[in-house]
Amino acid sequence: MKRRHRKKWRPFHEARAYVHKLRVKGKSQWVSYTQGKLPERGKLLKNIPSCPSTVYRYEGWKGWGDWLGTGNVAPWLMKHRPFASARKFARRLCLKSQKEWRPYVNGKIPGKPALPKDISPSPYDVYKNKGWVSWGDWLGTGNVATHFREFRAFASAREFARSLNLHGQKEWQAYIKGRIPRKPPISRNIPHDPYDHFQKKGWKNWRDWLGNEAVRKYAKR
Secondary structure (H helix, E strand, O other), rough: OOOOOOOOOOOHEEEEEEEEOOOOHHHHHHHHHHHOHHHHHOOOOOOOOOOHHHOOOOOOOOOHHHHHHOOOOHHHHOOOOHHHHHHHHHHOOOOOOHHHHHHHHHHOOOOOOOOOOOOOOHHHHHHHOOOOOOOOHHHHHOOOHHHHHOOOHHHHHHHHHHOOOOOOOHHHHHHHHHOOOOOOOOOOOOOOOOOOOOOOOOOOOHHHHHHHHHHHHHHOO
C-alpha cells in the first residue's frame, strides 16, 4: 500500500505575496477564484491552498484582509494604539459629542482627518478596562454621563438652588434650559432633576428645594 504524502505548500509569505498580485477584493471573491469562476485571473497554483486560513493558521495567518492585501483586518487581530495616545488624537478633532463621533468615523464631517486604522471606531469596546471613562473624557468636552457624575451632597445642592430665588418647578425647568436671564449657569455637580437624584437623600418637595414660600402649590409631588 502506498503511503499518502502531505501536500507541500508554498511558505506563507511567498504564497501571500503571490495572492496580493491577484487583486482579489474579498473572501467571497477568493472562493469564486479558487472555483475557477474568475478566468481572467488564471488558475490557482497547486502549491497555494484554497483554504489558507486552515493551512497557515499557525504560520502567519492574520485574516483575509492581510492575505488578500486589501488592508482590512479582523477587529480581534488588529493592534490598537495605547489609550492615552488614541484619546489625544480624538480630542484634537474638536467633536462636541458622541453623536458627532459616528458621522466622523464614516467620513461625513468634512475638514477632519480620517480615522487612523489603529484607532477603533468603537473605542468603548476596545478601551473598556484600559482607561475608558466616558465620551466626554474621550472627546475632551468634559461632559460625563449622569450615572458617572459625582453630585454635591443634598444640603449643598439645595443651598445653591435656593440662591437662585426661583418660584416653582416650572421656573426651575426654564432655568436649567438657560431660559432665565441673569442667573448663573447650573453647576455640573448639581442634578437637573433633583427629585430623582435626592429622592432618598433628603428630598422633601419643591418648596423646600427652592426655599420660597410662594411655591406652596408645588410642594407635593
